[in-house]
Amino acid sequence: MNKKMTAKVIRTIVVQAVLIIITITVVGGAVITHQKYKNTPDPDSTTSSQDSQSSSEVTDTQSTSSSSMSQQSSEPDDTTSSTQPPVDSDKYPYAYAGFMPEITDVNVDLSKFIVNGKYSLPKNYKPTLAEAVKGTDVMLDYRVAPYYQAMYDAAKADGITLTPVSGYRSYERQTNNFENRIAQNMKAGLDRKEATIKAATVIMVPGSSEHNAGLAMDICSLSESFENSKEFEWLSKNAANYGFILRYPKDAKSREITGVVYEPWHYRFVGIDTAKDIKAKGVTLEEYLGLA
Numbered sequence: 001m002n003k004k005m006t007a008k009v010i011r012t013i014v015v016q017a018v019l020i021i022i023t024i025t026v027v028g029g030a031v032i033t034h035q036k037y038k039n040t041p042d043p044d045s046t047t048s049s050q051d052s053q054s055s056s057e058v059t060d061t062q063s064t065s066s067s068s069m070s071q072q073s074s075e076p077d078d079t080t081s082s083t084q085p086p087v088d089s090d091k092y093p094y095a096y097a098g099f100m101p102e103i104t105d106v107n108v109d110l111s112k113f114i115v116n117g118k119y120s121l122p123k124n125y126k127p128t129l130a131e132a133v134k135g136t137d138v139m140l141d142y143r144v145a146p147y148y149q150a151m152y153d154a155a156k157a158d159g160i161t162l163t164p165v166s167g168y169r170s171y172e173r174q175t176n177n178f179e180n181r182i183a184q185n186m187k188a189g190l191d192r193k194e195a196t197i198k199a200a201t202v203i204m205v206p207g208s209s210e211h212n213a214g215l216a217m218d219i220c221s222l223s224e225s226f227e228n229s230k231e232f233e234w235l236s237k238n239a240a241n242y243g244f245i246l247r248y249p250k251d252a253k254s255r256e257i258t259g260v261v262y263e264p265w266h267y268r269f270v271g272i273d274t275a276k277d278i279k280a281k282g283v284t285l286e287e288y289l290g291l292a
Contacts, residue, residue, distance in 0.1 A: 162219050
């Protein structure tokens with residue numbers, strides 16, 4: 001009985017020992033395999049790491065290059081904001097919106113002096129100025145001011161006061177007014193190009209206003225209702241006698257030619273003979289000069 005128990009115990013011990021040996025062998029192999037796997041670089045991880053490092057180096061290089069370029073040049077690049085388009089110094093500042101006026105000849109007789117959307121003053125042009133009416137501080141080109149004073153005095157004798165509202169305006173002031181209008185349009189949701197085009201329907205682009213040349217006067221009012229006033233009636237009859245014309249007439253043909261809305265208050269000096277001739281022919285200055 002004891003011998004049988006002893007044999008049975010021995011077999012059990014042997015079996016357990018074998019199982020332990022198998023278990024140790026399997027676990028050990030797994031550990032070794034895992035250790036080898038752990039020490040072997042993952043191909044995907046390596047690619048990702050290398051790519052990340054390369055990207056970082058490229059970014060740093062580009063940043064350094066961009067920084068150097070920005071220090072070397074203040075010219076805008078392709079990343080310029082849409083709110084401030086690139087400006088070509090050889091072009092008109094508002095060329096991006098389609099405005100490309102020619103520089104007008106400022107040395108011609110005042111009767112042939114043309115300033116409009118197609119013909120712009122040189123940016124540095126500034127006329128010699130004089131008060132349009134003494135004591136008002138409203139200025140005109142010195143060659144024009146005496147004619148306005150004479151017209152003012154004649155109207156005054158008839159009980160009419162031709163109050164000078166706006167005469168000469170500098171290029172800088174015109175630019176400021178125009179840019180303010182652009183900004184308003186952009187706040188309303190337009191991009192800069194659209195905002196500039198719309199602004200030009202209300203304010204002449206800088207350099208293209210007769211006010212910048214000191215040749216025009218806004219008289220008494222800036223409202224279309226001025227056409228119903230006694231002052232407008234007097235001007236319609238007498239302005240040409242002093243060398244002034246209604247620059248932007250009401251009829252559709254004239255508006256198409258000048259590109260400007262009806263302005264019954266805006267009078268331009270062209271000289272007495274030319275003013276009378278234009279009035280008699282019923283044409284715009286552009287038509288009279290063959291520029292329509």
